[in-house]
Amino acid sequence: MELTGKTALVTGSTAGIGAEAARLLAAAGAEVVVSGRNAERGAATVRSITDEGGRGRFLAADLTDLDSLHQLAAAAGEVDILVNNAAVFPGAPTVTQDVESFDAVLAANIRAPYFLTAALAPGMIARGSGSIVNVSTMAAKVGMPGLSVYSATKAALESLTRTWAAEFSPAGVRVNTVAPGPTRTDMVLAAMGEEGAQQIGKTTLLGRLATPREIAEVILFLASDRAAYLTGATIAADAGRTAA
Numbered sequence: 001m002e003l004t005g006k007t008a009l010v011t012g013s014t015a016g017i018g019a020e021a022a023r024l025l026a027a028a029g030a031e032v033v034v035s036g037r038n039a040e041r042g043a044a045t046v047r048s049i050t051d052e053g054g055r056g057r058f059l060a061a062d063l064t065d066l067d068s069l070h071q072l073a074a075a076a077g078e079v080d081i082l083v084n085n086a087a088v089f090p091g092a093p094t095v096t097q098d099v100e101s102f103d104a105v106l107a108a109n110i111r112a113p114y115f116l117t118a119a120l121a122p123g124m125i126a127r128g129s130g131s132i133v134n135v136s137t138m139a140a141k142v143g144m145p146g147l148s149v150y151s152a153t154k155a156a157l158e159s160l161t162r163t164w165a166a167e168f169s170p171a172g173v174r175v176n177t178v179a180p181g182p183t184r185t186d187m188v189l190a191a192m193g194e195e196g197a198q199q200i201g202k203t204t205l206l207g208r209l210a211t212p213r214e215i216a217e218v219i220l221f222l223a224s225d226r227a228a229y230l231t232g233a234t235i236a237a238d239a240g241r242t243a244a
């Protein structure tokens, strides 16, 4: 299997796209560190991995807490593949955006992947190999009312992808981003409801929502050596939503 001998840490793998990515990476042979705040859902992801014969363990962390983040990095050990997937999605029109929520979105969506990457990249650089996959969104490219802070954090993550590629890739560490379109997950259903989710799916060229599996396949690709010549790239997995 192509990821045998590798350790992958997937943030936000207690649900949605992250859980599916954890399952696919494990099925490809990686030992997967599943992470999030919810231990019950984390255990369910690990169970689904081990039921399929894969290897996984859960490490609880609240990534908005830097002590918790650093404990996660230390407990994960040598990480070959880091998937910065965890994020929060609260929306608000700019003119009514409160500072508390503004800071909370920045802490989860930008400060957390920044300092987790800063903690784990040195090990990859020392070993001369590694793959970091960031998860952005189509909303980083197109203006969507009410999503100002969320979209800005993801645009910043795409910028960091290019900077980190420039900093780490000469040492053999690739850094790429997948920017999903609307995907059927709890995050989307909680924010928009079933009908709202269907409506946004219809705005894509394929006229539907993605499944978490369809996005996780791109994460697996970017994490693996099949993407050996990709670094600093952002791949739109959005059914053409940002293309036309």
Ligand SMILES: NC(=O)c1ccc[n+]([C@@H]2O[C@H](COP(=O)([O-])OP(=O)(O)OC[C@H]3O[C@@H](n4cnc5c(N)ncnc54)[C@H](OP(=O)(O)O)[C@@H]3O)[C@@H](O)[C@H]2O)c1
Pocket (backbone or CB within 6 Å): 011, 012, 013, 014, 015, 016, 017, 018, 035, 036, 037, 038, 039, 041, 061, 062, 063, 064, 084, 085, 086, 087, 088, 108, 135, 136, 137, 138, 179, 180, 181, 182, 183, 184, 185, 186, 187, 188
């Ligand atoms: N779904 C979409 O349509 C869509 C579209 C474009 C991009 N994306 C991106 O795809 C990624 C996954 O989205 P999703 O829809 O799968 O989301 P989701 O179902 O809401 O899952 C979010 C994950 O992030 C974790 N998380 C949130 N805050 C955290 C914190 N403070 N510390 C640690 N973990 C935290 C959650 O775990 P706990 O609750 O256990 O902490 C959960 O596992 C996100 O980066 C999102 O921006 C999603």
